Amino acid sequence: MNKRVDFPREVKVAAILGAGTIGASWTALFLAAGLEVDVYDPSENAEAFVRDYVEHAWPSLARLGLTVNGAMDRVRFFRTPEEAVVRAQFVQESVPERIEIKHDLYARIEPHLRADAIVASSASGLLVKEMQDGWKKPGRFILGHPFNPPHLIPLVELLGNDKTDGGVLELAEQFYAACGKVTIRVNKEVPGHVANRLQAALWREAIHLVVEGVASVEDVDKAVYAGPGLRWSVMGPHMLFNLGSGGHGLGVFCERFGPSFHRWWDDLGDPRLTPEVIEQLLSGVQAEENGRSFDSLAYERDSKIVEASRAIQYALQTDAHEQTSKARLVTAR
Structure with missing residues (x-):
């Protein structure tokens, strides 16, 4: 928060x-x-x-x-x-x-x-x-x-x-x-505003990967929360790619990796939630649930959100304290 x-x-x-x-x-x-x-x-x-x-x-x-x-x-x-x-x-x-x-x-x-x-x-x-x-x-x-x-x-x-x-x-x-x-x-009105469009874009490709047999529902979910999702909880994609430049800036990152992104974008899927696709996703989610109830999963989600938020708050407070201490040290000198 x-x-x-x-x-x-x-x-x-x-x-x-x-x-x-x-x-x-x-x-x-x-x-x-x-x-x-x-x-x-x-x-x-x-x-x-x-x-x-x-x-x-x-x-x-x-x-x-x-x-x-x-x-x-x-x-x-x-x-x-x-x-x-x-x-x-x-x-x-x-x-x-x-x-x-x-x-x-x-x-x-x-x-x-x-x-x-x-x-x-x-x-x-x-x-x-x-x-x-x-x-x-x-x-x-x-x-x-x-x-x-x-x-x-x-x-x-x-x-x-x-x-x-x-x-x-x-x-x-x-x-x-x-x-x-x-x-x-939101400076310009579009359907879904901003965040829903971002998650819709990700889910569309997540469904495509499942439908094409690239990975299971559970493994696609793992790829998000154990991969970029962890970074996304602290910074957005533009700043993260800016940092991915090794200090040379987002422009250099785009020059280096632009051709790769163009290739990936050209290959992204455009699935539809047909009855067959829904059944495939439902089966995959049920396997991922592994018998856990809705309440237990919701509790797990909320608990993890709370602890992640607390960790971020602690990191920000610690950083602010360190910056203040450094400023005082410089002033004392």
Whole structure:
């Protein structure tokens, strides 16, 4: 997670609209950050689900140092979205990705929002300009797309456009940073935003390698997490290849390895998720599961994410301390 900062404008209340897995995860994070959280979901089981999710997420958030100001009991549940948003200075919307559902929700809540409230959608597949059609005044509506699970993965992709009020994206950046998130700006709207397109590109080639018999599902997964995935957890591809130049710069790297990349790119596959391909992937994943349950695998994922994040935090803190010590030494001389 990113280093936390103060909330903008003393934000104290956040609303969650849609309390499935994503909404429940957001709830846990916002509570950990010290906010009061008002939740709406039409499901009769929503409150039990969210409370259980928060309880199970809390130890991981605590290990990341994100619960210092938080409390699990500062959450309220409402039977209508109108009631859920009236106090909120920040609204995170995570209802199902059907445009008619979102438009109906926006029409219902717009008359009841605070004038200073920001509404951010978690949508991954819909475009902001499509969702804006559900608003009379879309100036304070933006994309705030997380990576699952939001309480553990720092990334939030932010997007507005020419209909977005000035300063709204900046306030959203401050808000998410105060929750420990890392934000990026999506400057041009494309389907899938940024991170989903990157993982879609990787998965496409991963499927191609399986379908072509180059490697099994399990071994392709191993090739990612035991290879470049470990590097990707600390730096992005451009900087990593820059470092791969041996200090000569990304330009030299491109000159040296450009022909190889061109050859690989020309040979990349373009598979489709046909019933036959799905069956092949399903069989491979079941073999990789090796009898382990969904819950045990999810726990393994979350535990590894937490420990990797803690290791990165420790490394950054150690580096900062060393840099400070060196600066003091130079000054003393």
